Amino acid sequence: MTPEQKPVYARSCFLCKEIFTSTGKRKSSFCPECHTSPLFNVASSLLGQIRRAEKAGLSANVTFEQWLSTLDFFEGMCAYCQIVPYKCIDHFFPFELGGGTTWDNIAPACHGCNHRKGSHLPEEILQPDELERVRTYLYTRFDMEVTR
Numbered sequence: 001m002t003p004e005q006k007p008v009y010a011r012s013c014f015l016c017k018e019i020f021t022s023t024g025k026r027k028s029s030f031c032p033e034c035h036t037s038p039l040f041n042v043a044s045s046l047l048g049q050i051r052r053a054e055k056a057g058l059s060a061n062v063t064f065e066q067w068l069s070t071l072d073f074f075e076g077m078c079a080y081c082q083i084v085p086y087k088c089i090d091h092f093f094p095f096e097l098g099g100g101t102t103w104d105n106i107a108p109a110c111h112g113c114n115h116r117k118g119s120h121l122p123e124e125i126l127q128p129d130e131l132e133r134v135r136t137y138l139y140t141r142f143d144m145e146v147t148r
């Protein structure tokens with residue numbers, strides 16, 4: 001290889017799934033078009049949580065479409081208090097205790113609720129109605145995953 005030749009990577013875009021090529025040392029997970037997509041920030045923070053779980057050796061198999069359907073279900077609001085728009089991805093069963101980034105374990109949360117949960121078990125910290133609502137939703141995701 002001559003010094004002018006840079007390695008070329010063929011990758012599947014995390015957002016649109018199209019194959020694109022990139023050169024250079026920084027491998028991107030998004031094609032150039034998706035970098036300017038309105039959904040880029042949503043996809044990028046999900047990918048961040050997927051990578052974080054992978055690094056910790058936890059399950060990380062949620063797809064972008066699955067996460068969008070969860071956001072849709074909670075109408076873009078915090079799944080816990082339901083009064084503040086969601087700001088971050090909460091691991092229902094805490095990440096610190098081994099909860100992975102899977103469709104049946106992540107919920108949209110506001111900063112307040114995310115902080116309130118911390119690394120506590122959901123049963124320890126949530127109001128009964130919050131616990132019931134989010135748990136019911138997530139548990140039915142699990143059924144959808146295994147019966148697919």
Ligand SMILES: [Zn+2]
Pocket residue numbers: 013014015016017018030031032033034
């Ligand atoms: Zn793309």
Ligand SMILES: [Zn+2]
Pocket residue numbers: 078079080081082083084109110111112113114
């Ligand atoms: Zn909240």
